[in-house]
Amino acid sequence: MDITRQGFAVTKKQVLIGRRHFLLGMGSFVGTDALAIASRYGHGKNPIQVTAQKSRDFSVAENTPLRNRAAAKGLIYGAATQTSILRSDTKFATRFAQECAMLVPENELKWKMLRPSLNSFDFTRSDWLANFASKNNMFFRGHTLVWHKSLPEWFKARVNSQNAEQIMLKHITTVVKHYAGKIHSWDVVNEAVFPEHGRADYLRNTPWLKFLGPNYIDFAFRVAAQADPKALLVYNDYGLEHSTPNDEAKRTAVLKLLERLKSKGTPVQALGIQAHLEGEAPFNTKKLRAFLKDVADMGLKIMITELDVADNMLPKNVLVRDRLIAGIYEDFLSVVLDEKAVIAVLTWGLSDRYTWLRDRKSRKDSASVRPLPLNAHMERKLAWYAIARAFDKAPKRGF
Numbered sequence: 360m361d362i363t364r365q366g367f368a369v370t371k372k373q374v375l376i377g378r379r380h381f382l383l384g385m386g387s388f389v390g391t392d393a394l395a396i397a398s399r400y401g402h403g404k405n406p407i408q409v410t411a412q413k414s415r416d417f418s419v420a421e422n423t424p425l426r427n428r429a430a431a432k433g434l435i436y437g438a439a440t441q442t443s444i445l446r447s448d449t450k451f452a453t454r455f456a457q458e459c460a461m462l463v464p465e466n467e468l469k470w471k472m473l474r475p476s477l478n479s480f481d482f483t484r485s486d487w488l489a490n491f492a493s494k495n496n497m498f499f500r501g502h503t504l505v506w507h508k509s510l511p512e513w514f515k516a517r518v519n520s521q522n523a524e525q526i527m528l529k530h531i532t533t534v535v536k537h538y539a540g541k542i543h544s545w546d547v548v549n550e551a552v553f554p555e556h557g558r559a560d561y562l563r564n565t566p567w568l569k570f571l572g573p574n575y576i577d578f579a580f581r582v583a584a585q586a587d588p589k590a591l592l593v594y595n596d597y598g599l600e601h602s603t604p605n606d607e608a609k610r611t612a613v614l615k616l617l618e619r620l621k622s623k624g625t626p627v628q629a630l631g632i633q634a635h636l637e638g639e640a641p642f643n644t645k646k647l648r649a650f651l652k653d654v655a656d657m658g659l660k661i662m663i664t665e666l667d668v669a670d671n672m673l674p675k676n677v678l679v680r681d682r683l684i685a686g687i688y689e690d691f692l693s694v695v696l697d698e699k700a701v702i703a704v705l706t707w708g709l710s711d712r713y714t715w716l717r718d719r720k721s722r723k724d725s726a727s728v729r730p731l732p733l734n735a736h737m738e739r740k741l742a743w744y745a746i747a748r749a750f751d752k753a754p755k756r757g758f
């Protein structure tokens with residue numbers, strides 16, 4: 360990786376951007392593409408002049424993989440991946456084992472993949488991943504037990520208010536016991552909060568809410584705790600990172616949910632912050648820090664569970680784009696890792712060759728997306744260096 364050559368991209372122009380907080384997390388922008396991005400957020404009343412950053416330094420000492428850099432600080436670095444990818448791409452599998460100390464099945468533990476029918480479970484694919492993790496000295500992590508998406512075809516016809524509790528109980532008990540003693544943590548409930556649905560408790564309208572009422576969350580955690588008292592039990596959600604009104608509302612709503620759960624003794628032990636960051640959206644360092652502290656003050660651990668940076672709104676130029684993405688990684692992680700309750704950072708994929716963003720947030724100019732630490736050829740990008748730098752600078756956790 361030629362850092363100096365990469366560094367060339369943002370040395371030249373000056374950009375006028377309107378709103379101060381836009382800059383806090385964003386690093387630099389150049390050229391007309393940058394102005395187009397800035398115009399989405401930069402129309403505040405106090406325009407300030409911004410000089411595009413000169414050759415922001417993304418260098419690191421030594422070649423040490425991310426897993427070792429994280430471990431040196433008492434942190435875990437890992438990533439999500441899929442059985443089919445690891446089985447078919449040996450180069451990827453080798454790089455995955457080198458860089459990651461934790462593996463999260465991207466889809467294999469979702470109902471759709473695990474439960475071909477109401478009365479059967481198929482652990483073939485997830486067991487393969489658990490073995491891969493174990494052989495390569497990695498933690499294995501569970502995603503996810505209760506979600507409104509990736510439900511099997513039979514769900515709609517077979518699940519109703521009368522049987523939903525039994526079906527959830529059987530699912531959580533069977534799956535959690537299957538991996539008891541082999542799993543680091545479980546996303547017990549995923550994405551249950553959605554203020555836009557307009558409920559007073561901010562919960563999302565899901566089949567689980569409809570069948571079981573708001574207590575389904577507490578129930579799921581209690582069942583999971585009974586099935587494996589040692590796994591760390593996590594509430595996982597997205598939209599908690601940026602300074603947009605939606606994210607502000609989501610932070611408030613998630614804090615309220617966690618407070619409610621804690622007050623009734625629900626065994627929730629950590630918050631999973633997905634961190635699917637939008638390359639063009641601002642984040643506010645102060646608010647993010649305050650949110651992390653509020654969560655930590657509840658006695659909860661924090662995991663960054665699905666980190667990536669969507670680049671569909673960023674300039675096409677790869678050198679510029681990679682610098683922007685790297686800047687966001689380092690700025691975000693620097694804030695997050697200052698909070699000692701944060702114990703792990705997981706990216707949602709490792710290489711740009713395999714990312715959900717290719718389908719979900721593709722670019723209008725049809726250039727390939729570049730949201731992850733390694734490029735499509737498994738080489739380290741500036742994003743990798745940015746994450747490495749954030750680990751190197753992070754305060755050491757107690758061992």
Ligand code: G3I
Binds near residue numbers: 465466508509633665
């Ligand atoms: O397995 C089938 C395959 O047989 C078929 O040929 C193919 C055709 O498209 O589809 C395959 O299933 C897809 C599956 O990914 C495996 O690639 C599903 O259609 C597709 O919906 C599924 O998308 C996943 C999505 O969650 C929904 O479960 C993404 O890979 C996965 O990255 C994404 O992950 C979510 C987290 O679970 C929760 N947080 C947000 C995150 C991103 O959306």
